[in-house]
Amino acid sequence: MKLEGGQISPGQIIFLVISFCLGPILLKSVALEAGHANWLAILLGLAGGLLIALLFTSLSIRFPGRTLVEFNEIIYGPLLGKVISLTYLFYFFLLPTLTLRLFGDYLTGLIFPQTPMVVIISLIVLVSASAVRNGIEVIARCSQVLLPITIILLFLAAIFSIPHMKFNRFFPIFEVPVAEFLRVSLFTSTFPFGQSIAFLMILAFIGIDSKKVKMARVSVMIGLIGVGLILNLLVLRNRGLLGATQFIEVYTSHQALGLIDVGGVLTRLEIVVTINFLSMGFIAISLLYYNTALGMAQILKLRTYLPLVLPIGILMICTSITQFENVFEYQHFSGDITPLFALPLQIGIPILSLIICKIRDLPKKE
Amino acid sequence: MEHRRKLFITLVLAITLLGSSCWDRRELDDLAIATAVGIDQAEDPNKLLMTVEIILPQNVSTPGGGGGQGPASLNIQSQGTTPFEAAKRLTFESDKRIYFAHNPVLIFSEEMAKKGILPAFDFFIRDPEPRRTAWMLVAEGKAQDLINVQTILDPITGLYIEQLIESTGAASQIATLMVQGFLERLMSPTTAPYCSIIRIKGKENNKSMELSGTAIFKKDKMVGKFDYKEGRGLLWVLGEVESGIITVPCEKEGNIGLEIIRADAKITPAIIDNTLKVIINITEEGNLGEQECPIDLTAPEAWQSLERKQAEAIRQEVLAAVKKAQELNADVFGFGEAFHRKYKALWKEQLKNNWDEFFPDLEVEVLVEAKLRRTGTTTKPAVPE
Numbered sequence: 001m002k003l004e005g006g007q008i009s010p011g012q013i014i015f016l017v018i019s020f021c022l023g024p025i026l027l028k029s030v031a032l033e034a035g036h037a038n039w040l041a042i043l044l045g046l047a048g049g050l051l052i053a054l055l056f057t058s059l060s061i062r063f064p065g066r067t068l069v070e071f072n073e074i075i076y077g078p079l080l081g082k083v084i085s086l087t088y089l090f091y092f093f094l095l096p097t098l099t100l101r102l103f104g105d106y107l108t109g110l111i112f113p114q115t116p117m118v119v120i121i122s123l124i125v126l127v128s129a130s131a132v133r134n135g136i137e138v139i140a141r142c143s144q145v146l147l148p149i150t151i152i153l154l155f156l157a158a159i160f161s162i163p164h165m166k167f168n169r170f171f172p173i174f175e176v177p178v179a180e181f182l183r184v185s186l187f188t189s190t191f192p193f194g195q196s197i198a199f200l201m202i203l204a205f206i207g208i209d210s211k212k213v214k215m216a217r218v219s220v221m222i223g224l225i226g227v228g229l230i231l232n233l234l235v236l237r238n239r240g241l242l243g244a245t246q247f248i249e250v251y252t253s254h255q256a257l258g259l260i261d262v263g264g265v266l267t268r269l270e271i272v273v274t275i276n277f278l279s280m281g282f283i284a285i286s287l288l289y290y291n292t293a294l295g296m297a298q299i300l301k302l303r304t305y306l307p308l309v310l311p312i313g314i315l316m317i318c319t320s321i322t323q324f325e326n327v328f329e330y331q332h333f334s335g336d337i338t339p340l341f342a343l344p345l346q347i348g349i350p351i352l353s354l355i356i357c358k359i360r361d362l363p364k365k366e
Numbered sequence: 367m368e369h370r371r372k373l374f375i376t377l378v379l380a381i382t383l384l385g386s387s388c389w390d391r392r393e394l395d396d397l398a399i400a401t402a403v404g405i406d407q408a409e410d411p412n413k414l415l416m417t418v419e420i421i422l423p424q425n426v427s428t429p430g431g432g433g434g435q436g437p438a439s440l441n442i443q444s445q446g447t448t449p450f451e452a453a454k455r456l457t458f459e460s461d462k463r464i465y466f467a468h469n470p471v472l473i474f475s476e477e478m479a480k481k482g483i484l485p486a487f488d489f490f491i492r493d494p495e496p497r498r499t500a501w502m503l504v505a506e507g508k509a510q511d512l513i514n515v516q517t518i519l520d521p522i523t524g525l526y527i528e529q530l531i532e533s534t535g536a537a538s539q540i541a542t543l544m545v546q547g548f549l550e551r552l553m554s555p556t557t558a559p560y561c562s563i564i565r566i567k568g569k570e571n572n573k574s575m576e577l578s579g580t581a582i583f584k585k586d587k588m589v590g591k592f593d594y595k596e597g598r599g600l601l602w603v604l605g606e607v608e609s610g611i612i613t614v615p616c617e618k619e620g621n622i623g624l625e626i627i628r629a630d631a632k633i634t635p636a637i638i639d640n641t642l643k644v645i646i647n648i649t650e651e652g653n654l655g656e657q658e659c660p661i662d663l664t665a666p667e668a669w670q671s672l673e674r675k676q677a678e679a680i681r682q683e684v685l686a687a688v689k690k691a692q693e694l695n696a697d698v699f700g701f702g703e704a705f706h707r708k709y710k711a712l713w714k715e716q717l718k719n720n721w722d723e724f725f726p727d728l729e730v731e732v733l734v735e736a737k738l739r740r741t742g743t744t745t746k747p748a749v750p751e
Binding site: 109110111112113114115116119168171172175242243244245247248255258259261267268 | 389390494497498499546549550553554700703706707710
């Protein structure tokens with residue numbers, strides 16, 4: 001039974017991984033709790049993220065052509081496997097609602113103060129729903145178009161911000177206690193790097209050719225390294241432009257690019273941040289949206305996931321609006337709580353799955 | 367099928383064209399664009415007075431002629447306990463919504479600056495509309511009087527002030543700071559903010575304005591001012607001198623003007639025998655710009671002595687600024703942050719919270735390496751051999 005007829009190449013996986021991980025984080029500097037060492041925390045987080053990727057790609061290599069939901073049932077049996085898959089699907093469902101909420105808060109907070117948030121969020125969900133209905137190939141091609149634009153804009157913004165930077169703002173580098181630094185690094189490896197575990201649903205569409213499946217693992221790694229580098233470019237740019245004031249900003253990148261002035265002509269570049277965030281966020285939301293719809297269809301053994309797309313979309317809109325009362329709840333939840341339940345899903349269960357596979361010698365040859 | 371598709375496309379087009387930006391649409395003719403914002407203390411001590419200059423587009427003349435008669439801008443005022451309240455009340459007097467996003471200058475009266483600007487400052491950094499790239503200014507006297515001056519070179523006062531500030535580099539004697547720069551310094555535990563001072567010049571019907579110095583803050587309170595010489599001393603240390611004239615005396619009579627071409631500075635903190643010391647290295651390049659005395663300066667010895675005089679003049683300017691800053695106990699140069707970068711542990715244990723005790727007695731050494739490169743279009747002065 002195949003719900004998705006599409007096929008993607010390992011090269012497309014690189015594009016997808018980068019756009020997917022960049023999606024929710026382009027607005028803000030990451031790992032600011034590590035103070036001036038946040039770029040180091042990101043590099044350490046990247047190392048952690050690569051380990052997580054090694055872990056979950058060995059599952060996808062063991063079960064080529066099968067999604068997370070399918071091989072969970074093989075490993076844990078039909079009932080427990082479904083429960084575990086549902087936990088994952090809940091995670092995949094929750095992540096895009098956080099991004100949607102960020103969209104809503106950002107656009108209503110800074111650009112459209114009078115517009116109801118539900119309008120903005122619904123519009124984005126509608127576009128994503130259309131992408132999801134068209135399948136994984138379309139999402140992958142979207143990222144192939146949107147990611148180069150984003151990267152070019154990011155580089156241009158970084159170049160234009162050089163005259164406004166002060167070298168002194170980068171020092172002293174290391175000022176936080178080591179324990180705090182490690183905690184921040186660990187959180188960074190779960191988010192944004194570790195969320196690439198969502199690709200357990202996507203890697204199945206590489207096909208069952210074992211060479212391609214192994215290449216897909218390398219693609220995920222390359223993608224994550226790309227994310228780490230782009231993220232470092234981003235936080236160093238923000239640091240160089242804003243200095244200590246970055247610690248009080250809500251939307252760091254937005255505020256930083258607002259300071260750029262190229263000859264009095266090219267000013268107010270914040271809109272670049274909005275464009276980047278919209279395009280990458282669209283990919284990130286679509287991908288997880290797709291995962292949820294497809295996974296749900298596979299659990300329920302439907303012939304197609306299409307009827308699930310709109311209901312899940314409506315649920316996503318409602319959840320993203322009702323889950324938080326204000327900005328602080330959002331920041332507390334996404335910063336302090338999400339990593340705690342992400343860790344078992346990203347590290348614990350994959351390790352357990354691999355151990356069970358070893359013991360039961362799965363997958364059994366037919 | 368074809369029919370349905372056409373219907374669908376028509377529907378999509380109709381929704382996107384008609385439905386776009388129903389909320390938050392901001393039409394240009396419904397906005398009053400603020401070009402200067404002034405904050406004064408109102409007569410009621412609990413209130414402040416906000417003066418905003420808005421453009422009257424119908425009266426602004428365009429390059430191809432046209433434009434109406436009458437003033438190009440209008441000043442409106444309102445009172446409120448906070449700037450935001452005052453800003454919202456501006457609409458009592460204006461039929462259009464005041465739009466702060468293009469405001470180039472934010473002017474505080476000296477009275478407000480001495481009382482502390484942080485309470486009134488927050489609105490301008492928290493609200494998404496006012497830009498952090500606006501210039502910070504302190505007005506001698508009242509900000510409202512300053513904005514009320516009818517400037518001649520540019521009919522819009524705010525834009526005129528912006529131009530004044532942006533051309534300070536020609537003399538480099540006034541230190542200027544944007545809202546963002548001011549904010550960054552406010553957030554430092556030791557570094558003191560500064561901004562330009564502006565005042566009204568002339569009387570009655572012949573008023574104009576001039577930049578008269580640099581206001582020095584301690585935290586958010588203005589504690590003193592730098593005159594032109596000290597202002598350039600500050601800019602030397604910050605490495606922000608763009609151009610200007612250094613005047614040194616001739617041997618007998620008259621002066622020599624040396625034009626600054628480029629300059630840079632480096633601050634090196636050091637701890638020598640348990641005392642804190644700062645070494646400032648300044649490198650400068652200049653040209654012989656003018657001379658009043660009839661002496662040939664192009665001989666190697668004369669040229670070298672001129673370079674030495676130039677270096678000494680720069681040193682004196684820096685020392686004057688350092689002395690004044692130490693008197694005011696306001697670290698405008700960022701020496702504290704320099705120690706922070708180099709001596710992390712010491713900074714955390716002692717300096718961070720007690721910088722006020724260290725700064726006035728800080729030993730400062732100024733090393734200037736000044737070069738003279740060219741003499742302009744002539745060599746010797748115009749005197750017969």
